[in-house]
Amino acid sequence: MRNIYLLLYYGFARYLPSSYAPVVGKPSNAIRIFLVKRIFKSCGKISTIDRLAYFGNGKDLEIGDYSGIGERCVVPKNTIIGKYVMMASDVHIVQNNHNYHDTSVPMCFQGSSSKVPQTIIEDDCWIGTRVIMTPGRHIKKGSIIAAGTVLTKDFEEYSIVGGNPAHLIKKRNKL
Template identity: 60%
Template sequence: MNKIIRLISLFFYYCFAQYLPDSYTPIFGKPSNFIRIFLCRRIFKSCGKRVLNINRHAFFGFGKNVEIGDFSSIGANCVLHPNVKIGQYVMMGPETYIVGNNHITADVNTPMCFQGKTENKVTVIEDDVWIGARVMIMPGRKIGKGSILAAGAVVTKDVPSLCVFGGNPAKLIRRRGM
């Protein structure tokens, strides 16, 4: 029965709910956000009791292994691969892209498009993280508690706790609280 509910929720999310008005639109925003969260509770592996926002056009595939904690948000036009764990109090700006895998490129005698892809890796975003607009997080990265990813950052390595990272590739800008 849960599988059927998940599939029905996926259908309604992708055919209807993702197109509803932006969560911050006066009058229609809150009900639209409520509908998206309602459906994602039935789609995701786990969904916090008080998710703040799942904005319009968020894409997460089948969402079977997506986890999101309390008071967290997914921004507009975000793309999450199907193996992501989002902690509590996470703010995600618009157009964030969390990559799940890469192409295999080891054999120079075979075209890259025929070499396949690497296995999906789990990306972990710990509690109290702020992800700016248009951030790209590469496969299997861990974003430490209390960190900030500046807008446009391309995260190619793990980010320690309480750090501000930015740039392409993302580098340490400063530590928080020091």
């Protein structure tokens, strides 16, 4: 059955109007959520799966309550997304890297790393538009990743980071 839901998602539902479109947005989002609840490993009360989101076969993907995946996001199938996570459009989480160690062989013939690191996004995070994350990032609780950031390392909880490569802008105040 999972394969049928995948076929329905990729063949039809991902092309429906944006979740924020007037009149047709909410029903389009509801259809996508219905399908991913039958595709992902586990789902909470998802708020948004916007149009053109890509998540491979989604087999090991987990998403918590009130979290969403923005328009045209690319999320590897083994990602864990916590609760209350806002993911804007065009976020790209890279799944793995190419091998490059043997200089006698062109990189295009060395293949990709066989180990696929897991990306974890903890609770209450905000991932801005066009963020690129390298494989295996762990975004800690309460973090904000600014739009256009290239995230190549991990930061502490409640960090606000931005830039290329990402650097700490400031810490959020815990109440």
